[in-house]
């Protein structure tokens with residue numbers, strides 16, 4: 387695990403420690419209304435079913451290599467959109483260009499009709515796009531709960547973490563942040579290990595923790611980059627169930643996933659990339675029958691698809 391931002395010191399004492407000490411029964415009682423706490427609680431200016439995010443002729447070049455070539459598609463509020471394509475097709479580059487990791491060479495990304503322009507990564511998080519990574523990135527030395535509290539902090543301009551450490555007047559904010567973080571751990575199914583350091587959690591728990599941390603920013607759009615990588619089929623099914631629940635709770639999800647069967651089962655629509663270009667877009671049944679998609683995947687073993 388890498389540790390973004392460098393700081394990786396556990397949060398000392400306070401409410402985090404109190405909540406981490408709770409028994410399963412205490413937690414269940416305390417966080418009974420989990421779904422309500424987890425649902426996004428922020429203004430989104432577009433209605434359900436309307437375009438939330440738009441990629442407009444997005445191009446990303448690395449020297450002579452065109453990783454994304456004038457790609458346009460949109461994500462509607464409330465849907466799960468799958469982004470698939472053979473290895474090297476440009477899926478992760480797409481995420482990176484949307485979240486400020488890479489600057490597009492040309493083209494635009496619009497969130498709620500407003501261009502993101504040159505917004506930095508933290509600003510894009512605040513605006514409402516959260517993501518997980520193909521390679522898990524957590525604060526290894528922090529507990530699961532601390533990781534999520536820090537995730538929530540990324541959303542706000544006033545520091546909840548600062549409040550946790552020093553400022554008693556922020557007690558109410560602190561309590562809300564910790565309660566919400568704990569509810570999120572409950573929601574993704576790993577609350578029983580809230581007090582454990584991220585680095586000591588089983589792999590599947592780390593993947594779920596990444597999702598909880600992304601949800602803590604109350605994203606308008608949640609981008610998941612191969613969240614089921616390394617899972618067995620049963621674990622994948624479970625994770626897809628969680629992603630559906632996340633959508634049903636009011637979130638919008640963009641999903642990169644390698645397992646074609648799962649992508650077909652969980653998404654509302656699919657965009658297919660090949661060699662940096664969009665080659666198809668449609669509902670899963672259309673994509674399955676699309677000759678260009680079939681050709682792109684010919685000879686690709688099932689496990690490598692997406």
Ligand SMILES: Nc1ncnc2c1ncn2[C@@H]1O[C@H](COP(=O)(O)OP(=O)(O)OP(=O)(O)O)[C@@H](O)[C@H]1O
Pocket residue numbers: 448451452453471472473474475476477478479480692
């Ligand atoms: N930082 C970079 N510098 C140079 N080339 C890059 C960089 N990032 C990606 N690429 C190249 O851009 C192309 C698209 O890569 P990308 O990682 O977006 O594909 P992908 O569809 O996510 O593939 P995979 O399924 O293997 O993760 C590839 O040829 C890759 O080698």
